[in-house]
Amino acid sequence: MGQSLVRNYIHIVFSTKYREALIYPPHEEELHRYMGGICNSLECTPIKIGGYTDHIHILCMLSKKIALIDLVEEIKRTSSKIMKTKGSHLSHFYWQNGYGAFSVNPAQVATVAAYIANQHEHHSKKTFQDEYRSFLKKYNVDFDERYVWN
Numbered sequence: 001m002g003q004s005l006v007r008n009y010i011h012i013v014f015s016t017k018y019r020e021a022l023i024y025p026p027h028e029e030e031l032h033r034y035m036g037g038i039c040n041s042l043e044c045t046p047i048k049i050g051g052y053t054d055h056i057h058i059l060c061m062l063s064k065k066i067a068l069i070d071l072v073e074e075i076k077r078t079s080s081k082i083m084k085t086k087g088s089h090l091s092h093f094y095w096q097n098g099y100g101a102f103s104v105n106p107a108q109v110a111t112v113a114a115y116i117a118n119q120h121e122h123h124s125k126k127t128f129q130d131e132y133r134s135f136l137k138k139y140n141v142d143f144d145e146r147y148v149w150n
Contacts, residue, residue: 006064009104011112012072013057013135015128017094019149021053027086028098031056034082039074042066048113052123055132057116059104072099098148100132102139 004096017021019053023031027052035058036046043063051057058075076095083093115122122131127150138145 004064006062007106008062008129009059009103009106009109010062010068011059011102011114011116012075012099013055013101013132014054014072014076014099015094015096015132019054019096019128022090022093023051023053023056023082023111027083027090031079031083033106034077035079039071040079043073044071047109050116051117052119052128053080055128057119059075059109059112068101072101096149100135100141130136 028059032049032051035056037048039046039058039060043065045061047059047061049056049058060071062071076099080095082092083090132148135141136148
């Protein structure tokens with residue numbers, strides 16, 4: 001086969017360190033746009049980026065030229081630096097060490113994008129921890145509660 005043809009939709013989820021509620025307007029939308037720019041610069045087309053006060057969801061098409069961990073590390077590294085410049089109250093802004101990444105069926109991309117768009121409404125009823133546990137169970141990921149939240 002002469003070509004490398006790839007179409008991997010990925011749903012990435014990670015939270016602020018200690019799930020601290022630090023992501024609010026006016027910086028929330030700016031953070032999402034910035035993350036989209038990072039995805040674009042790494043040829044990982046962003047489809048929808050959103051979240052809530054303590055976490056982020058990124059739906060993108062993973063480029064064939066970059067490993068998932070390199071994408072996540074670059075997003076977290078650079079966005080953390082940017083957030084720290086937004087005021088003294090964000091000088092201690094950090095992301096958690098880990099992340100979740102889940103493959104998305106192309107037929108479900110619009111559904112996942114709508115889910116990400118409704119994060120504020122969704123989290124009026126469900127915590128991030130409960131949401132994340134649901135993803136882990138849905139995708140049959142074995143996990144130990146002692147290590148997921150550190």
